Amino acid sequence: MQTGKLGQAFFNRELRMDAHPHVTLEDVARAAEVSLATASRALNGTTKVRTDLRERVLAAAEKLAYTPNAHAQALAGASHRTVGVICHDVSDPYFAAIARGVMRVAGDNGLLVMLASTFRDPQKEIAYISMLRAQRASAILLVGSGFEDKAWERALAAEIDPYRRGGGQVAVVSRHRSLRVDSVQPENKEGAAALAKALLELGHRRFAVLTGPRALTTVVDRLAGFRETLAEAGVELPESAVVEGAFTRDGGHAAMSELLARGLDATCVFAVTDVMAIGALTALRESGRSVPDDVSLAGFDDIPVVRDLSPPLTTVKLPLEELGERAMELAFRGNRGTRSRVLRLPGEVVVRASTREV
């Protein structure tokens, strides 16, 4: 495995699996006094094996605590069932929820999931795909917004294309589809538009937005949906009311603080993700402002915890787990055609107490 790409290893110890050699199929066959082929067949049930022989094999396998070597099986041509999932950070509730959906489907289907966190390092994403390719994972799921960067997409394609040519399935979740693969996408733009509409209906006219990195497609879409809907209502969202921050709780906190420092004159703040909204909420509280009395706050995603905030957060509910489940289906259902399939899942505005009428 070419792993050097992922950084300096500090574990130099070689951990070979041959301390005591593993029990092999041959051991089982010998113990059961049958041929290797028969042992294999008895264990896999691919062909009928005389009952007494099969039982002898099963008994021997049990007694020796035999477990087939998945590598040998894979090499010998058996389909091995493992999925690779690449996300930015498992500990982000947004990805965690999607991963949950993935894991559920995987568990129900005897699939092993290899989960990798890139910590938003594009290099790592590439490196992980390469590793997953080496593992001959049957499918790779790319979860999370990609970058709007042509060079980057090209580098990605250089890994993905050979993988697919080799028969690998690829699906992306919540990501721009410049990669021509199957994808399942939340309706970010529509969701943001619906949210904007709901906020307008509450009477708000002066808005501010806390965005994540503007290069992320998710940010672009949500911002566009929000802004355009305001524009249609004749409400302008000046660039000075848009603050960019990291896609994290602290990013939201910092962005909100920045906004407050600039002198907040909006009656409603929209954070493009719930995670950022959580940071923003705390920043507002720390500044002595009350939500929603002094300012309304809305997020996006509806990660589980936001309903337990005080006040509970108005947001756009996304079917996060379903996003993961659908992606798995897409990947394992296989794609006969040449066109990439796109599954769009709508969000739903959930108005809670963090926004009020003005």
Added chain:
Amino acid sequence: MQTGKLGQAFFNRELRMDAHPHVTLEDVARAAEVSLATASRALNGTTKVRTDLRERVLAAAEKLAYTPNAHAQALAGASHRTVGVICHDVSDPYFAAIARGVMRVAGDNGLLVMLASTFRDPQKEIAYISMLRAQRASAILLVGSGFEDKAWERALAAEIDPYRRGGGQVAVVSRHRSLRVDSVQPENKEGAAALAKALLELGHRRFAVLTGPRALTTVVDRLAGFRETLAEAGVELPESAVVEGAFTRDGGHAAMSELLARGLDATCVFAVTDVMAIGALTALRESGRSVPDDVSLAGFDDIPVVRDLSPPLTTVKLPLEELGERAMELAFRGNRGTRSRVLRLPGEVVVRASTREV
């Protein structure tokens, strides 16, 4: 791979990796007009290869988008670097934080992580270990509280022992160490004791506790530490003031509701995990009670979000990511001795606004 254990598959389509056969080392060697052995050596750098030959090989590999087959490598004896992590639910912030630590270390060391969620199904835990064993993962990490069940521990050992005999490393995180393997454990009992002391110092004398399943060792330890410290101070914690619930937000919500229904007469409620505390907090709010004015609330773990609650939660801060990191070190540092190593990481009481002096 024997995967039947994990339930009914609904994906019947065979996804073989041979749609277009993968580029092999032999292809590269042929393209570079060198022998297979030379190509292997050039790519791995194990032995010196004449410069021009190496460059030809590298160029050919690049051109053909060659990726070694990790299965073949593993089978041929190369150590393959993959870790298996088994937890209850990735989307639980507690596990997510630990997983984050694991992933960070993995990423820095070129390790691939196979993450499995058991959804608290003991059968699945066993099945996953079996799969990981089949994959010849270099190490397996068991994250999360085990059950106090002898039969169950025995079944587990039946998987673990052969794995270790084969040279596999095992480490457990936050789990009773009836399994004689390396472990890293938060000081649950001590932490709960320290929390109890802090709450006593705030003047509280009537307590209630929201626990998770009493069979979980984590619950047992935290409850014991809490209760014993109260007892030392002459404060009794009657069983009627202890409510058991699921180890989830909803479990905490339900348990708190139950407690309220019984007629809460405590001035302070301790939820054995932050996740449960979050549910409890909402239940209290829904009942019209103010935290901390009407009742104080404390949790355990210090998952990231609790500081953003209103009021921020008093809790016992555990070094969650470090738990994961240490486990990885334990696993990959290897264990020369016969005794299993135990790493205990202390918690620290963090008093926030959810508890007040009475």
Added chain:
DNA sequence: ACTCTACCTGAAAGCGCATTCAGAAAGCGC
């Protein structure tokens, strides 16, 4: 009882790679 057809079983090939072993080339002293 004898042949023909199913049905099983076992020997052997091969999956893609790392690595050993023997041999070839190159470098050295004289």
Added chain:
DNA sequence: GCGCTTTCTGAATGCGCTTTCAGGTAGAGT
């Protein structure tokens, strides 16, 4: 320029398993 050692290269082996392929055995048909 010859014989030596030192490097490097390539053919061949084996990792553990699945899967042909070629028997072999038993049962059916007459």
